[in-house]
Amino acid sequence: MTRAGPKDSSSTETISHTELKLSGVWRVVVLNDPVNLMSYVMMVFKKIFGFSETVARRHMLEVHEQGRSVVWSGLREKAEAYVYTLQQWHLTAVVESDETH
Amino acid sequence: MKRIEVKLSLPVVAPLLDVIRQLADGLGQKLAAPQDLGDIDQEFRDAWVGDLLEGQNKDVKALLALFDDEFFAEGIVAFDEENAEPIVRACAAVRLRLREVYLKGLDDDALEGGEVELEQMSEAVRKAFMCYLFLATVQELIIQHLDSSIIES
Numbered sequence: 001m002t003r004a005g006p007k008d009s010s011s012t013e014t015i016s017h018t019e020l021k022l023s024g025v026w027r028v029v030v031l032n033d034p035v036n037l038m039s040y041v042m043m044v045f046k047k048i049f050g051f052s053e054t055v056a057r058r059h060m061l062e063v064h065e066q067g068r069s070v071v072w073s074g075l076r077e078k079a080e081a082y083v084y085t086l087q088q089w090h091l092t093a094v095v096e097s098d099e100t101h
Numbered sequence: 102m103k104r105i106e107v108k109l110s111l112p113v114v115a116p117l118l119d120v121i122r123q124l125a126d127g128l129g130q131k132l133a134a135p136q137d138l139g140d141i142d143q144e145f146r147d148a149w150v151g152d153l154l155e156g157q158n159k160d161v162k163a164l165l166a167l168f169d170d171e172f173f174a175e176g177i178v179a180f181d182e183e184n185a186e187p188i189v190r191a192c193a194a195v196r197l198r199l200r201e202v203y204l205k206g207l208d209d210d211a212l213e214g215g216e217v218e219l220e221q222m223s224e225a226v227r228k229a230f231m232c233y234l235f236l237a238t239v240q241e242l243i244i245q246h247l248d249s250s251i252i253e254s
Contacts, residue, residue, distance in 0.1 A: 034213050088153060092136065
């Protein structure tokens with residue numbers, strides 16, 4: 001992976017902040033269901049988001065114990081793409097506006 | 102290519118296939134997990150659901166293809182890097198339908214913990230519960246042996 005220099009990084013950051021300000025921040029939330037196996041949910045998180053075993057387990061347990069877990073946040077279009085992919089794996093997932101931004 | 106073969110007990114599994122096939126038929130027109138698509142417009146919603154249904158149907162076909170002539174002759178099913186992903190997803194879809202159609206009388210904790218009284222179930226519910234456990238076992242087998250190929254694909 002190539003790391004961008006200071007100038008590029010600052011410019012990317014400005015664009016990214018402007019984009020987020022215009023469209024808001026959106027969260028991908030996975031909701032609990034009593035059917036899907038814990039190991040399955042962890043595998044799906046690792047595949048879709050590239051989570052490590054530890055992070056995947058933390059989110060899975062959050063879903064299991066608290067009923068929901070925010071697994072990603074950012075631009076709406078990308079959030080919707082993640083929700084679509086999670087739904088392909090039969091997890092219950094929704095996009096929510098993040099009011100804190 | 103990594104491949105695992107599993108020998109199943111024909112007398113145990115064969116009777117479950119009717120239930121799996123019946124539910125698989127129902128999945129042709131309906132998503133296994135109903136989704137709240139929020140405020141997206143109707144055209145986008147239709148395309149979204151249509152694409153999910155198409156993928157779901159392909160996955161279910163891959164699951165049903167496991168139970169071919171070799172299975173009925175030898176009791177053997179094979180998982181490899183090509184069919185693992187669709188089959189593990191199809192198992193999730195059919196299990197969700199089993200829950201909705203046959204197992205809705207069981208509370209969530211009992212279902213999650215597997216603590217159910219088989220003797221108190223009707224024949225249809227017992228058979229559905231056996232399917233539910235069988236498909237979970239298939240998922241566990243795939244995740245245990247082929248999860249790295251799924252995650253990296």
